[in-house]
Amino acid sequence: MPWLPLLEQDEFSNAADVRLNFLDKFSKQAENLIKEEQFLSDDLVNKKLWLLPSVAALTEAAEIAFATNNTERGLQFTRDALSKIMNEKTNVSSFARMSSLSAILGGSQTILDEDGPILRIPPSSRRQQFSWEASSPVMRAASGTLVAAALASDKPRSNFKLLSRREESGENTKLARIAVTLASETATLPLFEMSRDDDGFLRTDSPKKEDKIFAAMSFLSLHERYAASLRLNMSDKLRWRELRCRAPLIDWPLLLLHLAIRRQKLEPYFYDLPIFMYFKPIFNLKFENAGLAGRLFIFLKSLAEAIDKQTSR
Amino acid sequence: MLIQWCLKGIPEQNNFSDREATNALNFNGLSSSWLRNQNAGASQFSSLAHPVLSQVALDAHVNGFGAAAANTPYMSLTAGCVELDPTINSISVFSAMRTALDFATKGGQCRGYVFRMWVIVSPKPAPELPGFAEEVRELNLFQQFCLYHREGEVAAKLFVPARQIQKVMIFDRDLIHVNTHVNPGFVPPERISNVMDVL
Numbered sequence: 295m296p297w298l299p300l301l302e303q304d305e306f307s308n309a310a311d312v313r314l315n316f317l318d319k320f321s322k323q324a325e326n327l328i329k330e331e332q333f334l335s336d337d338l339v340n341k342k343l344w345l346l347p348s349v350a351a352l353t354e355a356a357e358i359a360f361a362t363n364n365t366e367r368g369l370q371f372t373r374d375a376l377s378k379i380m381n382e383k384t385n386v387s388s389f390a391r392m393s394s395l396s397a398i399l400g401g402s403q404t405i406l407d408e409d410g411p412i413l414r415i416p417p418s419s420r421r422q423q424f425s426w427e428a429s430s431p432v433m434r435a436a437s438g439t440l441v442a443a444a445l446a447s448d449k450p451r452s453n454f455k456l457l458s459r460r461e462e463s464g465e466n467t468k469l470a471r472i473a474v475t476l477a478s479e480t481a482t483l484p485l486f487e488m489s490r491d492d493d494g495f496l497r498t499d500s501p502k503k504e505d506k507i508f509a510a511m512s513f514l515s516l517h518e519r520y521a522a523s524l525r526l527n528m529s530d531k532l533r534w535r536e537l538r539c540r541a542p543l544i545d546w547p548l549l550l551l552h553l554a555i556r557r558q559k560l561e562p563y564f565y566d567l568p569i570f571m572y573f574k575p576i577f578n579l580k581f582e583n584a585g586l587a588g589r590l591f592i593f594l595k596s597l598a599e600a601i602d603k604q605t606s607r
Numbered sequence: 608m609l610i611q612w613c614l615k616g617i618p619e620q621n622n623f624s625d626r627e628a629t630n631a632l633n634f635n636g637l638s639s640s641w642l643r644n645q646n647a648g649a650s651q652f653s654s655l656a657h658p659v660l661s662q663v664a665l666d667a668h669v670n671g672f673g674a675a676a677a678n679t680p681y682m683s684l685t686a687g688c689v690e691l692d693p694t695i696n697s698i699s700v701f702s703a704m705r706t707a708l709d710f711a712t713k714g715g716q717c718r719g720y721v722f723r724m725w726v727i728v729s730p731k732p733a734p735e736l737p738g739f740a741e742e743v744r745e746l747n748l749f750q751q752f753c754l755y756h757r758e759g760e761v762a763a764k765l766f767v768p769a770r771q772i773q774k775v776m777i778f779d780r781d782l783i784h785v786n787t788h789v790n791p792g793f794v795p796p797e798r799i800s801n802v803m804d805v806l
Contacts, residue, residue, distance in 0.1 A: 346700035
């Protein structure tokens with residue numbers, strides 16, 4: 295039963311319901327509300343000023359639902375958010391969000407191609423593509439998210455063409471490759487049977503056991519990042535009680551990595567790695583012995599399981 | 608100086624209903640809790656207000672509102688904001704209307720009022736000086752408030768005059784727009800803009 299640590303069920307159930315209802319109502323009525331407030335002209339209405347606020351509200355609602363054992367509703371909010379973005383002309387700033395949302399729902403494919411990221415979404419295999427040049431700093435900032443989305447996608451091992459060795463690459467491609475290499479999520483690639491050489495290009499042989507152990511440690515350390523984000527949220531006690539969060543409740547790239555492990559059926563092998571022997575108490579659900587990062591690991595693992603069960607039907 | 612449109616959401620409650628909302632529009636304006644608590648006469652206003660405006664007080668208002676709410680000289684308005692979501696690293700737009708409605712209806716639990724107004728904003732922080740608002744959402748100026756960026760806060764000081772308030776919109780708990788009252792004495796910000804007409 296995935297329930298976010300630090301949210302006492304008795305204390306937050308009601309706040310979650312209130313918050314979800316508000317965000318749901320706002321997202322559905324965003325167009326009328328913002329038009330009413332701004333006396334918008336037809337030109338401005340055409341620019342859909344209400345769209346991104348509506349998507350932000352739905353994403354936040356999905357986070358709260360996922361955090362409070364309401365996976366089915368969370369997935370519905372995710373679908374609603376994705377359909378709003380997909381029905382409009384996509385821009386670079388929403389591409390990372392589209393990749394994340396579609397990867398959560400499954401069946402899509404995020405590809406880090408040499409020329410730019412590509413997103414394919416069924417059933418029409420609708421395709422969105424940008425060039426690394428067009429995306430520039432926004433896309434590079436989103437590198438970690440794109441890596442996680444690519445790993446959680448269909449055919450993950452074919453989604454990293456950017457990291458294939460080429461004799462010559464353009465400057466933008468090189469910069470994109472560096473950004474992807476620097477992303478924390480990229481350090482987990484060996485867990486998915488992708489090894490890299492010293493230059494960061496993919497190798498054809500399988501990663502060594504030592505590389506997988508390092509990758510596992512990188513994966514675990516990402517949960518400290520998540521813990522820091524939650525501590526930030528909690529620091530404002532008034533708003534935390536109302537779940538008016540200042541930072542995201544769910545670490546989406548990390549959730550995608552958990553989903554990737556599950557979808558690629560790596561779990562039995564993954565948890566046999568020597569490093570995980572040290573974490574036996576965590577996997578035996580002895581929460582009282584685990585720090586926040588450890589408990590978040592358990593939470594995301596069970597959330598990924600719940601999402602996978604619902605999306606693979 | 609900049610002129611910034613803002614919204615403020617106030618829930619319907621015992622001491623604030625349709626009458627108080629239209630009074631705010633027509634002559635009272637909107638006041639901070641500190642000002643509402645004062646019983647002194649107008650001649651003492653300046654000396655009483657002088658020490659309450661400070662960096663410390665603004666920090667308390669933004670970072671510790673739970674404790675400061677009852678007697679803060681600042682008033683939270685919202686102008687919305689665009690934020691780079693730190694985990695998805697994608698743009699999220701948190702509209703002023705959403706924040707104002709959230710406060711006005713207590714998250715969809717009651718009827719409430721959303722006021723639309725303009726304030727003058729200083730390009731640099733000056734929490735001690737009355738007369739203009741602080742753009743707290745501007746992280747280039749107020750890095751210490753980055754925790755609370757999503758609400759797009761602009762902190763007005765002491766009060767906002769009625770003539771700067773354009774209208775009040777009334778919403779029910781389902782966020783359905785019920786009514787709008789427009790201020791007949793509203794002065795548009797163009798009156799003080801730096802666009803000079805020909806002689």
